[in-house]
Amino acid sequence: MSGASVVSMRRRRAGMGGSPMGWATLALSALLLAGCARGPAPVVFHAEGYPARLSDWNVVYRDGDRLALNERVVPFDLNTPLFSDYAHKLRTMWLPEGTSARYEPREAFDFPVGTILSKTFFYPVAAGENGVARTDDTSRDHAGEGLDLRNVRMVETRLLVRRQQGWIALAYVWNAAQTEATLERTGASVPLQLVAADGSREPFTYQVPDQNQCAGCHASNNTTREIKPLGPKARHLNKDYAYATGSENQLAHLVELGYLHDVPATGVPRNADWRDAANASLDGRARAYLDINCGHCHNPEGPADTSGLWLDSFDRDPRHLGLCKPPVAAGQGTGGHRFGIVPGQPDESILAYRMDSDDPGVMMPELGRDVVHREGVALVREWIAAMDGDCEQD
Amino acid sequence: MRIMLVLAVSGLLAACGDGRREPATAADAEFQKTLQQRLLDAKPGDVIDIPAGRYHLDRSLSLRVDGVTIRGAGKDKTVLSFKGQTSGAEGLIVNASDFTLENLAIEDTKGDGLKVNEGENIAIRGVRVEWTNGPDTGNGAYGLYPVQTRGVLIEDSVVIGASDAGIYVGQSKDVVVRRNHAERNVAGIEIENCIGADVYDNVATHNTGGILVFNMPDLPQPGHTTRVFKNRILANNTDNFGRKGSAVSAVPAGSGVVIMSNDEVEVFDNEIADNQTANVLIASHYSAGYDSKYKPSAAFDPYPEYIYVHDNRFSGGGDSPDGLELKALKVAMFGLKGRLPDVLWDGYANAKRPQGPQICVQGASGVLDADGPNKNKSPKSDAKPFDCKLDPLPAVAMKQA
Numbered sequence: 001m002s003g004a005s006v007v008s009m010r011r012r013r014a015g016m017g018g019s020p021m022g023w024a025t026l027a028l029s030a031l032l033l034a035g036c037a038r039g040p041a042p043v044v045f046h047a048e049g050y051p052a053r054l055s056d057w058n059v060v061y062r063d064g065d066r067l068a069l070n071e072r073v074v075p076f077d078l079n080t081p082l083f084s085d086y087a088h089k090l091r092t093m094w095l096p097e098g099t100s101a102r103y104e105p106r107e108a109f110d111f112p113v114g115t116i117l118s119k120t121f122f123y124p125v126a127a128g129e130n131g132v133a134r135t136d137d138t139s140r141d142h143a144g145e146g147l148d149l150r151n152v153r154m155v156e157t158r159l160l161v162r163r164q165q166g167w168i169a170l171a172y173v174w175n176a177a178q179t180e181a182t183l184e185r186t187g188a189s190v191p192l193q194l195v196a197a198d199g200s201r202e203p204f205t206y207q208v209p210d211q212n213q214c215a216g217c218h219a220s221n222n223t224t225r226e227i228k229p230l231g232p233k234a235r236h237l238n239k240d241y242a243y244a245t246g247s248e249n250q251l252a253h254l255v256e257l258g259y260l261h262d263v264p265a266t267g268v269p270r271n272a273d274w275r276d277a278a279n280a281s282l283d284g285r286a287r288a289y290l291d292i293n294c295g296h297c298h299n300p301e302g303p304a305d306t307s308g309l310w311l312d313s314f315d316r317d318p319r320h321l322g323l324c325k326p327p328v329a330a331g332q333g334t335g336g337h338r339f340g341i342v343p344g345q346p347d348e349s350i351l352a353y354r355m356d357s358d359d360p361g362v363m364m365p366e367l368g369r370d371v372v373h374r375e376g377v378a379l380v381r382e383w384i385a386a387m388d389g390d391c392e393q394d
Numbered sequence: 395m396r397i398m399l400v401l402a403v404s405g406l407l408a409a410c411g412d413g414r415r416e417p418a419t420a421a422d423a424e425f426q427k428t429l430q431q432r433l434l435d436a437k438p439g440d441v442i443d444i445p446a447g448r449y450h451l452d453r454s455l456s457l458r459v460d461g462v463t464i465r466g467a468g469k470d471k472t473v474l475s476f477k478g479q480t481s482g483a484e485g486l487i488v489n490a491s492d493f494t495l496e497n498l499a500i501e502d503t504k505g506d507g508l509k510v511n512e513g514e515n516i517a518i519r520g521v522r523v524e525w526t527n528g529p530d531t532g533n534g535a536y537g538l539y540p541v542q543t544r545g546v547l548i549e550d551s552v553v554i555g556a557s558d559a560g561i562y563v564g565q566s567k568d569v570v571v572r573r574n575h576a577e578r579n580v581a582g583i584e585i586e587n588c589i590g591a592d593v594y595d596n597v598a599t600h601n602t603g604g605i606l607v608f609n610m611p612d613l614p615q616p617g618h619t620t621r622v623f624k625n626r627i628l629a630n631n632t633d634n635f636g637r638k639g640s641a642v643s644a645v646p647a648g649s650g651v652v653i654m655s656n657d658e659v660e661v662f663d664n665e666i667a668d669n670q671t672a673n674v675l676i677a678s679h680y681s682a683g684y685d686s687k688y689k690p691s692a693a694f695d696p697y698p699e700y701i702y703v704h705d706n707r708f709s710g711g712g713d714s715p716d717g718l719e720l721k722a723l724k725v726a727m728f729g730l731k732g733r734l735p736d737v738l739w740d741g742y743a744n745a746k747r748p749q750g751p752q753i754c755v756q757g758a759s760g761v762l763d764a765d766g767p768n769k770n771k772s773p774k775s776d777a778k779p780f781d782c783k784l785d786p787l788p789a790v791a792m793k794q795a
Contacts, residue, residue, distance in 0.1 A: 186430040187453065189480070207481045211434050212456035216487070222512050222542075225458065225489060303489070303511055306541045306565060308612030317688075319612065324686035327639065328610050331505070331535020331558040334639030339686060350639065361504035361534050366483035391686040 043070050043094050045114045047163055054157050054172040054181035059094055059118045060146070062179055067120065067147040067154065070094070074257060075145045075243070076250050078236040080274040080288040083373040085206055086134050086194060087121040087155065088141055091231060094118075095259050101232075103251075103262040105269065106314075108229040115162040117229055122147060122154040126195035134194040134202070136275070136375075145244050149178055155190055156208050157181050160218070160229050167227040169214030185211045194371065204370040213367050220296040222303040230296050235269040235313065271313060274379060286383035287313050289376055293365060309340055322351055324391035330354075333362045343387035352381050422450040430455055436462045444498060446471040454482025460491045460513075466498025469522035469552065477502040477526075484509045484539075485523075488516075496520050502527075503534045507553070510540040518548045525555030529578050529635045533557040537579070541565055547792060549573050557635060558642050559584035560601070563591065565615050568790050571596060580636040581606045581645065582627075585656075587617040592790040594624045603642065603649035604630040604669065609656045610641060611679065611690030618658040621787050622651060629668040634716070644682045646671040646716035653698050655679045660787045661703045668710035671720060672734050672762075674703055676753060678742035681766055697744045697751060702784040704756035708736045723764065723773055735760025735775060742766055754782040 040061050051057060060067050069075065073094045081089065095101065096114035103109060111117075123132030124140060132153060140151045147154070154174040161168050172181035173188050187210035194202040209216075218227045231237075237250045251268065254260035271288040272280035280288075295312030297304035307328050310320045319325050322340025327333070327350060335353035342348040354364040356377045363369070426449075432442050438461030446467040451474055457464070464486075466472025476485050483505035486495070491514040499522040500507040507523035510516050523537035537553030540546045541564040552575045553560030560579035563569050569591035576582030582598030584606040585591045591607075598604035604627035607620045627650045636643040645652055648670030653659050654677045666673040679685065679696035712734030715724050724734050736758035743751040755761050755777060763774045 185434055186427045189453075205480055207453070210430055210453075210456065212430075212458050212487075213454075213482075215458055215489075216456065219458075219489070222489060305614070306511065308610075319688040319690060324688040325612060326610075326641070326684040326686070328613065328641060329535065329539075329541070329558070329562070329564065330637075331640055332531060332533070332637040333535070334637045334643075336638040338639045338683070359504065360479055360481055360483055361532075366505075367481070370481070389687070391688075393685065393687055 040068075040070055043073065043116065045096060045116060045161070050170065050183055050185065052183050054159075054183075057116060057159065059092060059116055059159070060090075060120065060157065062149075063146070065148065065150050066143040067149060068143075069145050072097075072257075073118075074254070074259065076232070076237060076241060076254075077239075078231050078292065079239050079271040080236070080285075080292050082230070082292050083369060083376055084121060085192075085204060085369050085371050086132075086373075087123055087206075088138055088152070090118075090120040090122065090141075090147055092118045093232065093254075093259065100258055100261045101254075103234065103260060103264070105234055105264075105267075108231075108233050109260065111162050111229070111232075113162055113164050117160040117232065118157055119160075119231075120147070120154055120157040122152045123192070124151055125153045126193075128193065128195065128201065130192045130203075131195045131201070132192050134196045154178055154181070155192075155206055156184075156188075158214070160227070167218070167229070169211060169218055169227055171208050171211075171214065173208055184208055187213065202371060207368070207370055209367060216303065216367055217296050217365075219303070220299060221301040222305065223301065230292070234263075235271040236292065238268050238270040239273070274376075282383055282386055286380055289379055293376070297365070322349075323387075331361070333357075333364075335362070339391055341384055341387070342391050343389040344385060345390070346381035346384040349384050352377060352384060355380060419450070425449050426451045426453070426455075433457045433459070433462075433464075438462070438492070441465055444472050444474075448473045448475060450475050450477065451485075452476070452478060452480045454479075454484050455486045457486070457488045457493070458490055460493075462490065462492075463494040463496070464498070465494075465496050468497050469499050469520050472498040473501060474498065475501045476504065479504045487511065489513065491515055493517070494519065498522075499524065501525070505534045506536040506539045507534060507556075508538050509536070510543055510546075512542045513540075514543065515545045516540050516543050516547070518546075518551060520550045522552040522554075523556070523560070524553070525557075528555055529557075529580075529632055530555070531557055531635050531637055535559075535640070536562040538562070539564070544568055545792060546570070547572075551575075552577075553582075554578050556580065557637065558640055559606070562586065563588055565613055565617075566591075568792060570790055570792050576601060576604075578632055580632075580634055580640075581642045582630065584608060584642070585617070585620050586610060586641075587613050587615050589615065589617055589619060590788075590790045591617075591620040593620065593622045596625045597628070598625065598630060599628040600632050601630045602632050602634045602636070602647045603645040603652050604628075604666075605650070606642070606645070606652045606654070607656045607659050608641070608652075608654045609679075609695070611684070611694040611696075616693070616695060617656055619787055620656065620659045621789070622659070622661045623663045625664045627651060627664055627666045627669065627673075629670075631668070631670045631714075641682075644684075646675075646720060648672070648711070648714065648716050649675050650711065651675070652677065653701055654682060655696050655698055657695065657699045657701075658787060659698070659701050660784075661701075662705045664706045666706050666708050666711070666736070670711060670713055671715040672738035673706075673708050673711040673736040674758070675738050675740075676701055677740040678766070680742050681740040695744075697742060697747075698753070699744070699747065700752045700784060702754045702786075703737060703758065704754070704783070706757060708758055711736065712738075719770060723762075723770060727762070727773060727775060735762050735777075737761040737780070739763050739780075740766040741768075741773075752782075752784060753780055754784050755780040756783065
């Protein structure tokens with residue numbers, strides 16, 4: 001079975017997905033025998049400059065009705081992801097042959113120079129002009145490990161590239177034909193309409209970040225200003241993924257591929273899946289949500305350390321987590337409330353208020369969303385509502 | 395070496411005039427893209443010149459390269475208008491050192507006008523930040539907002555309409571704020587958790603509170619050593635339009651200088667007049683309504699200490715304090731037509747500090763101890779306990795000032 005899977009995977013990667021099966025099989029056999037694939041060109045690591053097209057990197061490529069992953073490009077996802085206007089995401093990792101990332105227990109893995117991470121933001125298409133579906137359902141998104149472009153619309157693909165000097169962030173915006181994505185270093189605004197299952201529509205502007213805005217989140221230490229990946233951390237990656245070869249724990253899979261080393265046998269942290277109420281506690285789900293959505297700025301070294309509010313997943317005293325903590329510089333973002341979190345009272349909590357806003361002067365996170373994440377707000381409200389006590393002094 | 399980068403954007407003049415409510419034009423979009431591209435590609439030493447004109451932007455600008463100057467043709471000539479801004483919590487966000495912003499205006503941002511989050515040697519000169527609709531709770535919070543910076547000079551600038559503080563320097567070291575004009579903000583100028591700040595030759599008028607020196611809890615750096623001198627702090631009587639819960643929303647309208655929880659503050663040689671609650675308020679964390687069940691770390695000092703108010707020119711003020719409690723206090727002690735004395739202290743002091751709070755006042759009409767710890771039961775109008783002198787504080791040594 002596994003042998004067949006490998007072949008089918010290779011065939012797809014050889015760029016023949018649109019061909020009649022017989023011909024493809026024949027051609028594939030020929031090429032396997034000949035030992036020289038006429039597949040996609042290999043992934044290209046650009047050590048400097050700003051390549052203008054996504055295809056210049058060749059990490060992902062258009063193959064008939066699919067967006068396909070190149071050789072040795074490995075997909076991954078996170079226990080709880082960052083919310084980005086209901087976009088679905090295809091994340092991939094590619095490391096140069098013979099290199100490997102070192103495991104880190106808390107921070108992003110230490111990736112070698114030449115690493116290319118990609119994240120493609122897309123939506124299931126919906127009816128009407130610029131219609132995209134507001135849905136968590138990913139069942140029709142994929143074709144193999146890539147994307148089924150008959151069902152989804154790609155908006156942008158972001159690359160994080162590890163160069164000698166450090167990481168660089170680049171955002172490529174897909175054209176209407178979905179055939180090429182072009183570098184937009186100053187960002188872009190894409191008008192879209194979220195269409196719910198009941199047909200209701202919410203127009204919004206999808207904001208592709210400019211290069212500095214990428215750093216605004218990815219430089220989670222505001223003093224070194226060093227850009228780092230946010231997703232590929234042990235606690236986010238420690239979960240199963242449905243690879244073409246079958247389902248497997250992502251860390252184990254990366255180790256097998258030689259992409260990751262020094263993973264300890266025990267004690268690997270794991271964030272909750274924010275939607276998995278059956279298997280994870282409310283506290284675990286809410287903290288996982290706050291960790292990935294807020295913790296990159298709200299940590300003791302981050303850009304939001306100016307606020308004294310720390311929302312990463314590590315042990316924090318209640319006050320730094322916002323409990324009965326007055327804001328420092330929230331301005332009109334208080335919404336008229338006195339404290340970050342008032343136990344038991346989401347309506348009195350600044351945290352919930354700012355998550356529930358789409359006003360750029362009020363909302364949190366400050367970047368990366370144009371609409372409210374209703375389900376995320378509901379989770380955090382439920383978490384606050386379940387807390388005992390109040391802020392009154394005894 | 396300095397390289398001049400002049401933005402060559404055609405059709406900008408078409409966007410001038412009273413285009414304030416016009417949607418952003420193609421020229422504006424092009425300008426925004428070009429300017430942001432310049433900011434991304436800037437090299438240390440670059441000067442980015444923005445010619446005179448009114449430009450509409452709908453998303454934040456950002457800079458992360460050290461050693462860059464952004465310069466306009468004048469604070470009423472080069473105007474970056476963010477009216478209708480759709481994304482970004484600031485007009486311009488900077489995370490860089492050796493940064494200079496001068497001679498331009500930032501108008502109507504959704505959030506802060508300029509935020510500089512970490513960096514050394516920051517100069518802001520001849521800049522206007524304004525919310526053109528005047529005081530409004532929905533305005534952005536801060537006009538000019540350097541935070542966690544070192545070596546900050548803000549001069550010859552104007553801020554109008556901020557819903558929190560017009561000029562707000564937070565958690566910084568070696569700060570000079572001079573010759574600025576702060577008007578119709580909730581707080582005109584606020585120095586918060588800073589170490590070493592000189593605030594002088596400014597005008598703060600028609601704000602809710604004129605000049606504030608605060609310490610807030612939960613932050614890495616407690617502030618001390620601020621000198622407020624040679625300023626004109628006049629008629630700061632605008633109703634507090636800050637959103638409830640914000641740090642300044644507890645400031646009573648009619649406050650001239652407000653010192654809260656900060657230590658080593660010297661207020662001298664100012665003209666302080668007609669601030670209807672009090673010309674000078676000295677308060678602890680406990681009077682601001684910030685206290686709650688979960689306490690800040692024990693290292694946080696909630697009391698103002700080593701405060702020296704002397705040789706100011708006071709006139710008027712105290713005649714119509716904001717809030718029922720203060721009104722009642724005034725009537726009870728000074729009668730309907732009376733006024734509170736120039737200096738009002740909430741009365742909270744650290745009983746364990748052997749030398750006492752060291753609040754010294756010279757040359758004021760009086761000092762009122764409001765007896766906050768006993769819910770204002772026994773307020774005392776007696777300047778005697780404050781008739782003392784303190785050593786003057788050192789001037790801020792600025793590399794570039």
